[in-house]
Structure formats: C-alpha cells, structure tokens
Amino acid sequence: MSEQVETADVIVVGAGPGGSSSAAYLASHGLDVLLLEKSTFPRDKICGDGLTPRAVRELIHLGVPIDEADGWHRTRGLRIIGGGMRLELDWPGNATFPPFGLVRTRQDLDEILARHAAARGARLLEGINVQTPVLDERGHICGVEAKVMGPDGRATGERREFRARVVVAADGNSSRLSLGMDRPKRDDRPMGVAVRAYYETPRHDDPYLESWLELWTKDAQGERDELMPGYGWIFPLGDGTANVGLGILDTSEAFGTFDYRDVMKRWIDTMPGDWGFSEETRQAPIRGAALPMCFNRQPLYDRGLLLVGDAGGMVNPFNGEGIAEAMEAGRHAAEVISAALARATPGEREAVLRSYTAAMKDSLGGYYTLGRGFATLIGKPEIMRLAVKYGLPRRSLMRLLLKIMANLPQERGGGLDDRVINALSRMTPAA
Structure with a gap:
C-alpha cells in the first residue's frame, strides 16, 4: 500500500x-x-x-x-394528467429563463x-x-x-x-x-424517494414531459381499482427510450410502507398502449434513490x-x-x-x-x-385529491403553479405573477 x-x-x-x-x-x-x-x-x-x-x-x-x-x-413544457384531465402547459420563457x-x-x-x-x-x-x-x-x-x-x-x-x-x-x-x-x-426537512427505469418507446421524441398526479391500478375487469401513493413521470429522451419513474415524499402517511418497485410495475400496467411500456421493453432493473x-x-x-x-x-x-x-x-x-x-x-x-x-x-x-x-400539504391524500379536482380545470392557475413549482419567475420586473412569486420568496424566512 x-x-x-x-x-x-x-x-x-x-x-x-x-x-x-x-x-x-x-x-x-x-x-x-x-x-x-x-x-x-x-x-x-x-x-x-x-x-x-x-x-x-x-x-x-x-x-x-x-x-x-x-x-x-x-x-x-409539461403535460399533467390527473382527475380524468390532460393538460399541456408550455414552459414560461422570459428574460431570465429560456422557453424550453x-x-x-x-x-x-x-x-x-x-x-x-x-x-x-x-x-x-x-x-x-x-x-x-x-x-x-x-x-x-x-x-x-x-x-x-x-x-x-x-x-x-x-x-x-x-x-x-x-x-x-x-x-x-x-x-x-x-x-x-x-x-x-x-x-x-422533507425527504423524497424516487424509483425509475428506462423503457423503449415509439413516443421517445414527445416534446412534453409528462406528470401523473394520480397512480391507479386496475382490477381483473380492467377498471380503476386502487389509488396508490406518489406521483409518476415520463420523460422522453429522444433516443428511442423514455425515463419512467415515480416519487413519494416522506410527508405522506404511506411513506416507507410499500414496495416502490412493485407500485411502479402496477402503474406501468395501466399506461396507454401507445407508449409501448412493458416488462419486455424495460431496458434495465428499476432502481431507486433518496431525494434530500x-x-x-x-x-x-x-x-x-x-x-x-x-x-x-x-x-x-x-x-x-x-x-x-x-x-x-x-x-x-x-x-x-x-x-x-x-x-x-x-x-x-x-x-x-x-x-x-x-x-x-x-x-x-x-x-x-x-x-x-x-x-x-400534498402528503395528505385528501388535499391532493381536492387540488387535482379543482386545480387542473383552471388553466391560468396551473400556468402560475408551473412557474412556482419549477421556480421560473423572471428575476427582475416581469408580470404580476413573477412579482408575486419573488415577493413571497423574499418575505418567507429562510431556515
């Protein structure tokens, strides 16, 4: 040595x-x-x-x-799916951030x-x-x-x-x-857990990231059966594949009580057929990591x-x-x-x-x-369900939420929504 x-x-x-x-x-x-x-x-x-x-x-x-x-x-931008709705929102480009x-x-x-x-x-x-x-x-x-x-x-x-x-x-x-x-x-401080895998898909060049706010399984008759904890994503890579995964916060009562990989497999089984997701198209094992x-x-x-x-x-x-x-x-x-x-x-x-x-x-x-x-708040299932039910139909509200959730307000000037987000961040004490 x-x-x-x-x-x-x-x-x-x-x-x-x-x-x-x-x-x-x-x-x-x-x-x-x-x-x-x-x-x-x-x-x-x-x-x-x-x-x-x-x-x-x-x-x-x-x-x-x-x-x-x-x-x-x-x-x-981002395609949001939940509450029986499908909403596409473009990235809010401005003087601070690019529109893609x-x-x-x-x-x-x-x-x-x-x-x-x-x-x-x-x-x-x-x-x-x-x-x-x-x-x-x-x-x-x-x-x-x-x-x-x-x-x-x-x-x-x-x-x-x-x-x-x-x-x-x-x-x-x-x-x-x-x-x-x-x-x-x-x-x-909150902690998240995420699991993901890569799948071959004909929709690999889809121009929208996709976020699923509700993860349902199906029963033997093909009907929606059980609402599982967490949220899912599909991120097309443009190379013949997509990154597919799900995450959950430790603020959820279900955190740590279930097999995340099993939940993901059951969710994948409910995916629309045009994505082409299956065990046969999965390229590697489902793997997980913590999100501090x-x-x-x-x-x-x-x-x-x-x-x-x-x-x-x-x-x-x-x-x-x-x-x-x-x-x-x-x-x-x-x-x-x-x-x-x-x-x-x-x-x-x-x-x-x-x-x-x-x-x-x-x-x-x-x-x-x-x-x-x-x-x-979103760790509470009843609040999450209400947010999905009453928030998704309001496109202007969802555009504002996208800007908040991705932290994309114009840093100086900008519209009313930019000024409100920046003011809230400045007024809220850092800890």
Whole structure:
C-alpha cells in the first residue's frame, strides 16, 4: 500500500452537476482545482433526467453546447394528467429563463459536465473514493484521504491524500465528507424517494414531459381499482427510450410502507398502449434513490468545507429537481471561493467563505421554506385529491403553479405573477 500527497487551491469531491460546475467555474477563475470522482465515467445516476429551463440556464451560463444534434432532447413544457384531465402547459420563457427544457441521461450529462470542467482547466481524477477529511490544528479541513478504485469498482489497496485551502463537498446524499465534519442530516426537512427505469418507446421524441398526479391500478375487469401513493413521470429522451419513474415524499402517511418497485410495475400496467411500456421493453432493473430537500444538511459552510447539491440537501421540494439547484450552488460556491482566496489574511478569507451560506439562502432559502409547507400539504391524500379536482380545470392557475413549482419567475420586473412569486420568496424566512 502506497500513499501520495497532491496539492491544489481547491478540492471538489464528487463530479456530479454541482461538483463539475464548481470545478469548471473555479478553474475559469484561474484557480488550481482537483475534481475527485469515486467512479469511472461513464457511470449511471438515479434521476429523472429532465432539465427544466432553470437547469438549461445554468448550462448556458457554463458554456456547455446544448445543440439537439449533439443528443439533447428539447422539451416544450409539461403535460399533467390527473382527475380524468390532460393538460399541456408550455414552459414560461422570459428574460431570465429560456422557453424550453432538455432531457439527457445522467450517464451522459455527468460525463459531459466533468469533461467540460477538465477542458476549463480542472484536474479530473476518476476512481478516487474520498473517505475522510484531513484537519489542521484549528479543526478546519485542509485535505482529504481517499481509496483508489480499479476499473471494476473495487479498491486497489492504494491510498492517496490531497491537500487544499478549501474543500467543496459535492458527494451526494450520503456525503461521507459532511458526516466526517459533523454535519448530519436534519430531520425537520422533507425527504423524497424516487424509483425509475428506462423503457423503449415509439413516443421517445414527445416534446412534453409528462406528470401523473394520480397512480391507479386496475382490477381483473380492467377498471380503476386502487389509488396508490406518489406521483409518476415520463420523460422522453429522444433516443428511442423514455425515463419512467415515480416519487413519494416522506410527508405522506404511506411513506416507507410499500414496495416502490412493485407500485411502479402496477402503474406501468395501466399506461396507454401507445407508449409501448412493458416488462419486455424495460431496458434495465428499476432502481431507486433518496431525494434530500430544503437544505437538510447545515451549515452550508463551516471550517473550510462548502456543501453543494445533494450533499447540502438542495433538491426542490415542489418538483423533485436537483440538477438546476446543484449547478446554481456550484456557481455561487466558485464565486465565493475565488473572492475568498484573493484576500490577504486568514480572517478575511474566512469572512468571505462564510458568505456562501447567505448567498444560497438568499437564492433559495425562502423558496424552500414555502416548499416545506407545500410538501406537508400534498402528503395528505385528501388535499391532493381536492387540488387535482379543482386545480387542473383552471388553466391560468396551473400556468402560475408551473412557474412556482419549477421556480421560473423572471428575476427582475416581469408580470404580476413573477412579482408575486419573488415577493413571497423574499418575505418567507429562510431556515
């Protein structure tokens, strides 16, 4: 067993959207950045694969090419199904957000972003499984220790150590690095669970994401039989397949009481035949993952470590999206770190680094507080049924809700709905 020590200005742990965005921006600021990824690309990630216009904006900021000829499937909006209704809503493009979304598998997306960070100058090291933080005499993180993984995903026996002035934890929901720095999850924040699989389908190029607000099974006579907990999605990928899945919040009384994979199979059996979904067209096993929400791990900065993406619980409680929020956090983290490392004294650097928490709470904190209330409400089946029954027929109301749930208000100016959403987010205290 050998041990090597490598140094950089900043270490970013995890090459998902948040980590790769952080590394790309940091490298663009002229900093020496190590981007450490435990797996080897290409690698899979459990996700819906849908990118709202908020995520598209982050890709544009980052300079990632998103031409459809390069494999990106463009979406016009969201099709909502529930209460016997079917409603198509286009994305509300404005001066802040583009009028389209995208779909791309995480297997592709994460590698695209990691390679983009490397092209910007970040040093991407794959097969580096970070285990523990390295602390200085003050108790601040000054590096990480890692196991080297082989192409087969097994540890080789080699260990490596990396040192830096600042470390970014973008290592996902379990965030071993955060736990090593005494930052457990908060139990007063909502958590979701999602399961998904890929299916071959003739409707792979459908221009709308599809959201099912009610999941029914059928009895032996083919009639609607049982309303199951959760909501479902169909996200066409434009490559002959669609990402199909379902999610449920822990605010639901049914959370943790049933087999999610079985519920999904029973729901798939009720799908319209033109989708072509069946056990024969499913390409891989149904897999699941947790969705950490509303800053469920805090503080977002302390003792040299910043949390980005799922490591900081940044999934949107309104719609389960985490890609846009992770990339946005990566952008903010890079701005703060770059400003901090330009300061002359440790005290000045620390003061700037602490501003990361305020920046993220200014950006998403009030919105997440609103989302916590929303998650509590829709966890109650009777409220969800009433919302579907009386909300879906009102198209203008649903357009407003789409803008709220995907967090797409124009940031400055805009119409009355934009100003109302922004005012609510600002007036609601971040926590």
